[in-house]
Amino acid sequence: MATIDDVAKAAGVSTSTVSYVLSGKRPISGPTRARVEKAIRDLGYRPHAGARALASSRTNVIALVAPLRVAVNVNVIMEFVTGVVTAARNHNYDVLLLTQEDATGIDRVSSGSMVDAIIAMDIEEDDPRIPLLKAARQPAVLIGLPRDNAGLSCVDLDFFGAGAATIRHLAHLGHTRIGMLGAPTAVWQRHTSFWDRTLSGAHYEATSKGVTFTAIPCEASEVGAHQSVTELLRKAPDITGLVVHNEAALPHVVAALRDTGRAIPEDISVVAICPQHLATSQPQPLTSVTIPATAIGKVAVDMAMQRLSDPEQPAETRLLAAELTQRATTATLHSAAENTSGDTASIGLM
Amino acid sequence: MATIDDVAKAAGVSTSTVSYVLSGKRPISGPTRARVEKAIRDLGYRPHAGARALASSRTNVIALVAPLRVAVNVNVIMEFVTGVVTAARNHNYDVLLLTQEDATGIDRVSSGSMVDAIIAMDIEEDDPRIPLLKAARQPAVLIGLPRDNAGLSCVDLDFFGAGAATIRHLAHLGHTRIGMLGAPTAVWQRHTSFWDRTLSGAHYEATSKGVTFTAIPCEASEVGAHQSVTELLRKAPDITGLVVHNEAALPHVVAALRDTGRAIPEDISVVAICPQHLATSQPQPLTSVTIPATAIGKVAVDMAMQRLSDPEQPAETRLLAAELTQRATTATLHSAAENTSGDTASIGLM
DNA sequence: ATAGATTGTTGAACCGCTTCGATGATATCG
DNA sequence: CGATATCATCGAAGCGGTTCAACAATCTAT
Known part of the structure; x- marks a missing residue:
């Protein structure tokens, strides 16, 4: 596997220049950028996710806690999951799937810095996961509305x-x-x-x-x-x-x-x-009131991304308006x- | 967040000793081990997943490529997913969820070293993912049986x-x-x-x-x-x-x-x-022939783990016997x- | 022509962990 | 009793990136 140093060598620049070409965090001149990009292509270079996570404290992964028991509402759950995964990809994020049943999951991925944010679905009034999510260093978004949601972002249908x-x-x-x-x-x-x-x-x-x-x-x-x-x-x-x-x-x-x-x-x-x-x-x-599961999943991801880009952003609750179609x-x-x-x-x- | 060095300092040992306590790859005396473990508990220490992945080239994550479109057989798919996630946890692995639709997914997680192995489900006779999976550096396990499965492990019901x-x-x-x-x-x-x-x-x-x-x-x-x-x-x-x-x-x-x-x-x-x-x-x-989805998911994970522990292990195909219950x-x-x-x-x- | 600002690039420190070779202390043997 | 093997621990070199301070080169204003 080619490393960033290989790319730098091939392009005749320093490793930091390659990094800046990749991240766009500093201006790079046209010719230099072109040489670097060619080298990247030629070598088939891909940054190592672990190295990147270590250096930048960003994993580009979010955790999704889903009820995976064969539930009554598999269809709805699937739709939530699809919405979350699709939206996540639009932000260049991947999704780590945790089951509700694995009680240690939230703590593990959170304190192990495996993810940047956590989305939990199928929330109960007094959900046992709430304290864990509050304690996590990463922002959490709930799909559902618990009794006590202080400090946690929530999305749901109204x-x-x-x-x-x-x-x-x-x-x-x-x-x-x-x-x-x-x-x-x-x-x-x-x-x-x-x-x-x-x-x-x-x-x-x-x-x-x-x-x-x-x-x-x-x-x-x-x-x-x-x-x-x-x-x-x-x-x-x-x-x-x-x-x-x-x-x-x-x-x-x-x-x-x-x-x-x-x-x-x-x-x-x-x-x-x-x-x-x-x-x-x-x-x-x-005649029905639609449960916009995909949309809710997307909003959940968007809220998580917002809180990542601005840590000062306060938690909010968003209830999507119910629409009845005859x-x-x-x-x-x-x-x-x-x-x-x-x-x-x-x-x-x- | 406490680091391994903090733990080492607290326990009065070197960082490598802490690492060996954690991994068990070298013998550590009883008293030392006890001191280290106490320090870990006191500090609430958790190894940083990225750092670990970087140093050891092991992420303890497997990718699962699943068809997330609202498919005819959501129930079955859900059962496969459950089986995979549960089995993965038993091997101390987490699961990264990729959708079939995201064509770049396999290459991204593979060459970005985000996962140690890949499991793909809903395989077609001439599946477009096959070449990608063959090219991956990580072992792949297919749930299903394509025409050309050379070098790839497969599991399925017979x-x-x-x-x-x-x-x-x-x-x-x-x-x-x-x-x-x-x-x-x-x-x-x-x-x-x-x-x-x-x-x-x-x-x-x-x-x-x-x-x-x-x-x-x-x-x-x-x-x-x-x-x-x-x-x-x-x-x-x-x-x-x-x-x-x-x-x-x-x-x-x-x-x-x-x-x-x-x-x-x-x-x-x-x-x-x-x-x-x-x-x-x-x-x-x-009266039915059971599709043992959970079991198949488990076998898929087990096969992946086997190939991780022994890279010489050749790919094999396992078809679970069909059983009819009247x-x-x-x-x-x-x-x-x-x-x-x-x-x-x-x-x-x- | 010169001080000051701007733009583009670099070197090096650091992120937190694993692992290998080395070392000192004990135990084992002829 | 000295030589050798075994055990427990340590130091240091990576793993592959990001980012910051610094510097060189070019541009602007005086």
Whole structure:
């Protein structure tokens, strides 16, 4: 492997000149720069990452802490990861992948100076990683919103707004009895931050709009989806609107509703909170609030880069606005009443 | 950050002694070792990864090249990644994540000495990455089996054997008209290695067992699955056995078969090639050949480590034996005949 | 013509660790 | 008892870059 000295020799300049050509931190005359660049090309020279990291205290690597268990939401996670990796490359950064499960990971890569910044996803309200991230010498960006985020940058979809938007949309269409199928019980109990916030937003909007609102958990499997639909319809048999915030269960929920003889959107309107491709790839495109996973990943990287370039930069929290797109699965209660018994309509007036 | 010199000073020894305590490459007396270890603990010392890499030409990082596009088989990919990351940690290695799309990635991390080895997944017959991997100074391990694998280590499920096993199983149950739904057209055309081999194995076994065999592609979506099922039943209306090698389409295929009025396994036996959790999590557990993704990821890492510890170690190819597990979706043609018209049975005798 | 500023390049120190050869102290043997 | 082997530790030379102070050469203003 050619070293920087080999290049310098070949170009007839000092090693520092080569370094400055590479980094652009000092002006180099045209002819000199050309000679150096030729030598680099001829020798196929590539700076040694370790040497560079040692001398400059920059690794050009960021750590990404991701939940790699076979999770309910692999699709969403994958999209986050893709967004992060792609954005990182645009800043000339590579990504070191850590699993949530490897508790020592954060400390290891941080105090070992393996990375310049850390991005952690799937953050819970009281996430055990928070103290580690605060203690790290490198800036950290969380994808999610923990209870205590002092000194840490956070990005996420405005899930409170997302929850509210779904209710507002359904209420606007005339629905007054609304149900919600959410995360699996485990996520619910873990107080994963996104889920708590969706629920609050929905509750808040339901209260202020005066509509009844019933939310229950939903497992990710086909069987679980059927059970949850059954239970929800038992608890609140008169609902005409349903919010589903569970990517994995989505298709099964739709199927289960049909199995009960309910037509979508004639008998029941359905709005999802999920990545866009999931909403549009269904046989009947779903009205949905998009989870812009790729965009969030990109913002996370950008925030990390910002804090690297200006260490004085204070931590900030950025919540991306929720946008609801109406597709084929929601309709006004009025038009629904045309195709169904008067019961539903009268209930709507209660 | 404390350096090795700080530790040496605190322990009253030379820096090299500290280094040898850490690496164990030279014997150190009990008392000395104890003093050094105490100093390390007191100072919270962690070796600087860059410095270490520079001095030892070992980074303790491996690169993993993964297809991060939202692929049909996110679940499987995720499982490979998990297997690799977990296994890597057991060897005290971290994982740098590269995307397939970033063509420069392999060369960058290789010639920049960012990693000690490279693992590439989702290999095609004539994969454009092969020349890059051969040119790399670091050992490479492929998950998949390209046409030309000289000098490269490969691991994969024995997909030829898997394809053969599905046919053998169905033939053993008396089925003589067998259909197969495979990868999407794109994968088929790309000659992704696993799919070609499954097909060959199935064909080979079908020929030798004298059963008729019809395979067509299948897209990953619900709509695509329905279309493929319809087309297959048009081309080969008399099939009593079906092999599905397409994780994403699996549940939709099952649903589509039911929609045609066929009961599983009474009217048609179904065997899948997919990760185990997918087969068992269906409402009706599927007879399947397991894709042991986690295990393959682990083997890939182990092979890489082996070649690192002994550079003379020649490249080898390891194909994990395919194992078929019978569950609820396959039955003998005889018992099927009891519940169906004589037509099927007579065709079975042809 | 000369002091001062600007531009382009260099030499050398340093980043933090590994590893090899050397050294002194003990143990082993004929 | 002296010669030799063994054990534990040390000093110093890299590994391959970055960066700073300094210097030479050229340009501007007086």
